[in-house]
Amino acid sequence: MDINSVFKEISNWKLEAKQEDVERYFYHSESVDQVVNGEICYVIGRKGAGKTAICEHLTTLSGPTIFTKKLTFKNFPFNDLYELDNKSFSKPNQYITLWKYLIYTTIAKQMIHNEAIDYEIRSMLETVYSNDPERSLSRSIKRWVGMKINFSVLSTGLGYESTCENCDNRTPWIDRVEILEALLQDYIDDSTYLIVFDELDEDYKDVLTAESHKEYIALLTSLFKAVQDVKSLFPANGFKILPVVFLRDDIYEIVSDPDKNKWNDFLINITWSEEQIKSLLAYRISKAISRDGDILSFPKAWETMFDHRDIAYGHGQHKRMGKFPFMVRSSMLRPRDFIKFMKDCSSQALEQSIPKITSKIVQKSDDSFSNYLRNELEDEIHSIIPDIARIFDLISHIRKQTIPVDEFRFAFNEANDQGLIKEKNVDFVLRILFHFSVIGNQPKQRNYQIYRYKMPEARFNTSEPLIVHRGLYKALQII
Template sequence: MSTQGIFKGWLNKKAYGFIKIPDDSSDIFLHITHATNPLELSAGCQVEFEIDTSEKKRQAVNAKLIAPPHYPPLKDNGSSRVPYNNSHEQLQDSEQITDETLESEEIEELDTDAVNNALLSEISRWKREAKSEDNTRYFWHVREVDQISQGEKCFVIGRKGSGKTAICEHFSALSSHDVFSEKLSFKNFPFNELYDHKNAKYTKPNQFITIWKYLIYSSICRLMLKDNSVDLEIREQLSKIYDDKAPLSRRIGRWVSKDFGFSLFGLSLKITRSEDTHEPTNWIKNVDYLEDLLLNHVSESKYYILFDELDEDYRDIVAEEQFEQYTALITSLFKAVQDIRSIFGGGGAKILPIVFLRDDIYDLVKDSDKNKWGDFRVDLNWDVEKIKRLIAFRISRAIDQDCKNILPFDAAWGRVFGARRIGVGSNRQKSKISTFEFICRSTLIRPRDFVLYLQNCAQHAIESNVQIGPTVVRYVDKAFSNYLRQELTDELFAILPDISNTFDTISQLRKWNFSIPEFEQAYQQRVEQGFIQERNVKFVLQILFLFSVIGNSPRGGRYVFRYQNREARLNYNERVVVHRGLFKALQIL
C-alpha cells in the first residue's frame, strides 16, 4: 500500500535519508537505491512510497517524487493538505544509521558545490549533426583530412555517425584565393532527375557516368566564377548560365536544357540561356565540350566537389529493380570520379571530387573496378584511443573555444565526470569501472554516440543542479538506448522493413545471450503470427550481425562484434549476444 510523506534530505556524504510522515512520531529510512530517481528528491519535497517491514527497521521502497518543495504539504498520510513549516529540518550524522556499508557512490553527486555550470551548459549545446554544429570550434583534424586535401583519397567510407558529414562540412567551409568548394547534398533530392538521364551508349552499371561528369564539370564552372585567376572573359561568359542560386534539385534540369554552341578561344561553344526544360538530344555531347573548356582554361586553384547524403534514395532495396537502379547510380559516380582524376591528374589543375558514403552501401557495390578504388578510399574507423583523443579535444574546446593546448584525456574527462567510478553487476559496491568505460559499452564507438551521450548528461545535470556522476550516467543510459534502437531502425529499414518487429522478437526472448536455434524458433512464431514478412531467418541474423545489433559469444568470456572488427563474420555454431546499448530499449534489463 502506498504512503505519502515529506522527504527530509540526503544525509551528508551518506547514501540515505529519511521521510517524515504527518502524525507519525518516527521517520522512515530511505536508501538511495530504493528511490526511483534520487536526483529528483531534495529536502522538503513530497514523495510517495511503500513501507517494507521485512528488515529489522521500517524502510521506504519505490519512493518517487509527487510534488517539489514549497508545494502545500500533506497531513494524515496524504488525505489532505495543510500549511507546513518549510524550513525543513536537516539530518545530522548522529540522528540515525551510520553503517559504512550503506554508503554509496551516487550520494556524492548531490554535493553541488563543484558543478561547473558554464562547462556543462556548453556541452549541453553540442549537436549530434555536424551540419548544425560550430565546425570551426569543434572539428578535430584527423589524419584522413590531410590525405583528402592532398588529393590522395577521394572516397570517404564509414558508418552513420562516424564523422563523414563533419569532414564534408570542413571542406565545404574552405575558402581562399586559390581554394574553392561546393557541397552537393542529396538530402530530399528527387533521384528520378538523375535516373532519367542515362547514357544508352554505356551498359549497366555504367549508364550514369555521363550525368555525374556533367554535374561535376558544371559545378566546377560555378566555382570558376569566384576564381579571379580565371580569365575575365571566360568568367563573364560562364556567368550567363552558371551564376545561378537555385538549389541542386532544380539546377540539373536547367543545365541539361542549355544549348551549347558559341566560340570561346577557339572552342566551338556557344553558351545561351534557355528556360526550356525540354532536354536536348545533345546534352551528352556537352560533357565533352565542358571537359575541353576545363582542360584549357581552369586555373591551378583547388576545386573540391563534395557529394554527401547519397543514402537518401537508399530505401526499398529489397525490390530488385530499385536495388539495381540505385547501385548502378552509385557505381557510376565512383567511376566518374575515377575517370576525372585520370583526366586531370597529370596537369596543374586540381579538380578534386570527393564522395562520402555509408560503408553498408559501399559493400553493396559490385564492380570489376572496385578493387582499384581501394587506393583512393579512406575508411573512418574508430577505436577507444582515437575516441579518447576526440573527446579530450572537444572538452578542451568547450572550456576554451580557442584552446591550443589540448588537455590529456584523463584531465579533460575529469573536468566533466570527476574521478568517480560506477558500480556494475550484481554487487555494485565491489565491482566498479570508470564512467568512460561504462559509456563505451553502450555505444558503437562512434563520435556521434559520445557527443549525444555527453550532451544528454550535461543537460540532465544542469536540470538537476548536480555534478555528472554514476547516477546521471545511469539515468541517461536508458534514453541513449532508445536513441540507439531508433538509429539502427533507420539504418536497417531499407534492408529489413520488418526491423521493428525483429527487435520485438529479441525483446520477447528476455535474454541478452541466447543460441541461434532459440532466436530462430521465436522468429518463426512471429512469422506465423503475421507480424513479420521476411522468412529467411539466416538472412536476418546476418544483417543483425552486420550492423552489430548482435555479436558472437565464443568461449573465454569475450564477445565478437563487427563494429570492433570489420572482418568478423557470424558464426552460427556459437551463441549470440545483444549489444549492451540496446538492453534497456529492448527491455532485456
C-alpha cells in the same frame, strides 16, 4: 572556469553535425588532410561516425585558390536522374556521363569567380551560365541538361567540336561533357576545386525490389567510376580537381563492380578506436571550456567534468568500472554516441547544480542512451528490413544476452507463422543485424565478443551463439 557554463555549453551539443558549430568543434584528423590533398575521394562510414562533420568542414574551406561546392541529394527526386542515362554505355555505367557533366559544370561555374583564370574564358563562362542562379540542386540539374544553356559560345568561340557519336538527339547535354572536359584541360589553373557529393542515401529504400535496386546501385556505381575517370584525366601532379563522395558503409557494401578493389587506394572507411574517441572528447571539452583556449589532455579534460569514483555494477554491485569504459561498453565507438552521453550527463549535472558528474548520473544517462541507440538502429535498418521494430521486440521477448542461433531461428519462424513478422529469410535478418552490430558472435572465450563495429571485415558465424549489443539491453528489457 565556471563549470555550470561548461555543462550548459555541452548540453547544447548537437547530434547532427550540420547543426553544430563546426568552426568551434570540428576535430581535425589525418583523413581530412588526405581529402584536401587529393589522396582520398571516397569517404565511407557508419551513420554517426563523422562523415557529415568532415563534409561540413570541407564546405567551409574557401579562399583565392580553393573553391568548394557541396552537391547535396537530400530530398532529391532520384527518378529525374534515372532518366538521364547515356544509351551508348552498358549497365551499370550508363550514368558516368551524367556525373562527369555535374562535376565539370560545377567547376566551370566556380571558374567564373576565380581571377586567376583568363578574363576571356571567364567572360565566356559567364555568358553561358548568366541565367543560371543558385537554386536547389534538382532545379539546377534540370536546367543544366535542358536546352536553355547556349554552349555555342564555347564550342565556336574556342573551336571545340564534340566527337560524340550515337548520342540520343534528345539529350544534347551529353555532347557538352567533351566541350567542358577540353575547356578544363586547356584553361583551368592550379587552384583546388572541391566538389562534395553528400546525402546520397535518400533513395536507399525498397532495395530488395529488383528494379529499384538496380537503378540506384547503377547510379552509385557510375558515380564512383566517374570520379575515377576525372582523376585519371586530371592527374594530381598537374591539376587539383577533387570530387569527393560521402556514403554509408552498408550502401557501399552492395555496390558491385570488377574495379571495386581498385577504389580502395582512394577510400577511407571511418572507424574509431578508444584512444581516438578520447582525443576527440578532450578536444571538444576543451573547446566547451574556452573557444580559444589550450587543448587539454584527456585525463585533464575528463576530470574537470567527472568525479573520480568508479561505477559499481553486476550482481551485488561488487564490480567496479570507470565512467569512460562504462560508456564505451554501451557505445558503438562512434562520436555521436559519446556526444549523446555527454549531453545527457551535462544536462543532469546542471539540473542538480553539482560541480561534477557522478556515477549515478552516468548510469541514468545509460538508460536514455539505450533507447536512443535502439531508435537510431531502427531508422538505419528500416529501409532494408521494414519489420525491424518487430524483430527488436522478438529479441526483447527472448530476453537473453546470449542466444543460440537455433533458438533465435525457432522464435523468428514462430513469429513469422503468427504473422507478426513479414520477412521470411531468417538468415538474411541475422546477417543484417550483425552488419549493424545489433548482434555479435560469442566465441568460446567468454570474455571476448566479435562485433562488426570493432572488426569491419568480420562475417556472422552461424556456428556460434549470437550476443546482443550491451547498449541495447535496457531498451530491450534484457536487464
